[in-house]
Amino acid sequence: MSVKYGLLALLAEGASYGAALKSAFEARTGGTWPVNIGQVYTTLDRLERDGLVVAGEPDVEGRIAYRLTNAGLEAVERWWRSPVDREVTPREELVIKLAIAITSPGVDSAEVAQTQRAATMHRLQQLTRLKQSVDPATDLAWLLVVEHQLFAAEAEIRWLDQVEASVARYGRPAPFVEVEEQADVRHRHPGAGRDLITQPADSSRDDNEARA
Amino acid sequence: MSAPILRLTEVTRVHGSGETAVHALREVSLDVHPGELVAVMGPSGSGKSTLLNLAGALDRPTSGEVEISGQRLSALKPDELARLRRRRVGVVFQDYNLIPSLTAAENIGLPLELDGQHVVAARQEARAVLKELGLGRLADRFPDQLSGGQQQRVAIARALIGERRLVLADEPTGALDSVTGEDVLSVLRARCDAGAAGLLVTHEPRHAAWADRVVYLRDGVVVDGSAVREPARAIR
Numbered sequence: 001m002s003v004k005y006g007l008l009a010l011l012a013e014g015a016s017y018g019a020a021l022k023s024a025f026e027a028r029t030g031g032t033w034p035v036n037i038g039q040v041y042t043t044l045d046r047l048e049r050d051g052l053v054v055a056g057e058p059d060v061e062g063r064i065a066y067r068l069t070n071a072g073l074e075a076v077e078r079w080w081r082s083p084v085d086r087e088v089t090p091r092e093e094l095v096i097k098l099a100i101a102i103t104s105p106g107v108d109s110a111e112v113a114q115t116q117r118a119a120t121m122h123r124l125q126q127l128t129r130l131k132q133s134v135d136p137a138t139d140l141a142w143l144l145v146v147e148h149q150l151f152a153a154e155a156e157i158r159w160l161d162q163v164e165a166s167v168a169r170y171g172r173p174a175p176f177v178e179v180e181e182q183a184d185v186r187h188r189h190p191g192a193g194r195d196l197i198t199q200p201a202d203s204s205r206d207d208n209e210a211r212a
Numbered sequence: 213m214s215a216p217i218l219r220l221t222e223v224t225r226v227h228g229s230g231e232t233a234v235h236a237l238r239e240v241s242l243d244v245h246p247g248e249l250v251a252v253m254g255p256s257g258s259g260k261s262t263l264l265n266l267a268g269a270l271d272r273p274t275s276g277e278v279e280i281s282g283q284r285l286s287a288l289k290p291d292e293l294a295r296l297r298r299r300r301v302g303v304v305f306q307d308y309n310l311i312p313s314l315t316a317a318e319n320i321g322l323p324l325e326l327d328g329q330h331v332v333a334a335r336q337e338a339r340a341v342l343k344e345l346g347l348g349r350l351a352d353r354f355p356d357q358l359s360g361g362q363q364q365r366v367a368i369a370r371a372l373i374g375e376r377r378l379v380l381a382d383e384p385t386g387a388l389d390s391v392t393g394e395d396v397l398s399v400l401r402a403r404c405d406a407g408a409a410g411l412l413v414t415h416e417p418r419h420a421a422w423a424d425r426v427v428y429l430r431d432g433v434v435v436d437g438s439a440v441r442e443p444a445r446a447i448r
Binding site for chain 1 (some may be wrong): 215244255400417418420421422426428430436
């Protein structure tokens with residue numbers, strides 16, 4: 001998804017070759033998300049199949065320049081105008097771990113939280129030092145990427161604090177006991193199967209993309 | 213490694229006695245060396261303020277020992293303790309605590325004057341420190357002519373003027389927005405890089421991340437001190 005729209009946005013600035021797109025993608029995003037050239041060509045093939053780009057004839061060196069079609073241009077413009085879809089909740093290992101920890105007998109959820117907090121704090125320390133070494137005048141894209149990671153690490157620590165505070169405040173739930181009848185399970189765990197947001201659980205990124 | 217500027221050895225502080233006794237701190241040991249900034253985090257009531265008060269000789273432990281610059285506080289008489297506190301320890305508060313009728317340079321020079329230094333020399337030194345911190349232009353401004361972030365940076369300069377090598381900061385960024393808070397932290401970091409020892413109590417993870425070490429307190433006990441800053445390395 002991000003590679004697809006990243007490439008479309010770069011092509012909106014002018015026709016380009018696969019290798020040049022790869023370098024531009026990496027340079028323009030602070031070098032944090034390297035893409036391999038195979039991924040670039042696979043994405044370009046798919047974009048061509050969907051009518052968003054067209055491939056030109058090979059030049060003397062055998063390079064093929066891709067350019068956007070009108071549909072491709074419209075797709076980029078829609079992308080700039082639309083929010084990034086956050087509605088599909090990704091499975092997050094840490095959330096799963098803590099959620100199970102608080103109902104697992106013999107597991108100290110505070111210790112699980114602390115282990116993670118110390119590790120995330122360590123990462124926050126590294127990112128803070130890294131940020132100090134970035135020159136915004138020459139590398140603003142990289143600074144933006146580092147700051148995003150800083151905020152993400154900070155948010156994780158705050159969430160861990162909140163987990164601990166909630167456990168302290170409300171007490172640990174009773175250990176999870178498998179109940180035979182499905183209806184009882186729903187009753188005991190009213191959240192079972194519910195979506196965080198109203199989005200249907202089976203909506204894939206591609207569906208969202210099609211709707212966009 | 214050089215000797216610690218601040219050393220707590222199995223420090224316990226109990227408020228009250230008998231059944232109502234509250235253990236604010238239990239056998240906490242902590243060293244802060246020159247050049248080191250240590251952050252203390254933990255929920256409310258975990259013992260952070262007690263730790264800071266003991267480290268600043270504002271309170272005495274029920275058991276255990278606090279040493280500042282190699283001096284055991286339990287061995288000092290009250291007047292010696294007061295002198296040590298005045299000459300060796302700087303404290304930074306959330307609300308800056310600058311004296312409103314004095315300029316930035318006068319505020320910073322004041323502790324030196326109280327130490328007996330001549331007023332001209334004290335203010336010269338204050339101006340030199342401000343210049344070193346890139347705040348030279350603020351020297352003649354009064355606190356109400358400074359932003360919160362500027363006042364706090366002046367307060368940190370004041371806390372570490374002269375022979376003071378230990379700064380205790382209690383939520384120094386609490387009243388500031390995130391970006392200004394970082395400016396304040398960068399000054400604290402710079403003072404520690406220049407050889408001071410700092411103990412920073414904060415709720416803000418991103419501010420604690422400026423420290424060399426992060427210590428977590430829970431119910432008066434150190435539960436973790438493993439988040440140790442390493443030399444910068446590329447994450448990309």
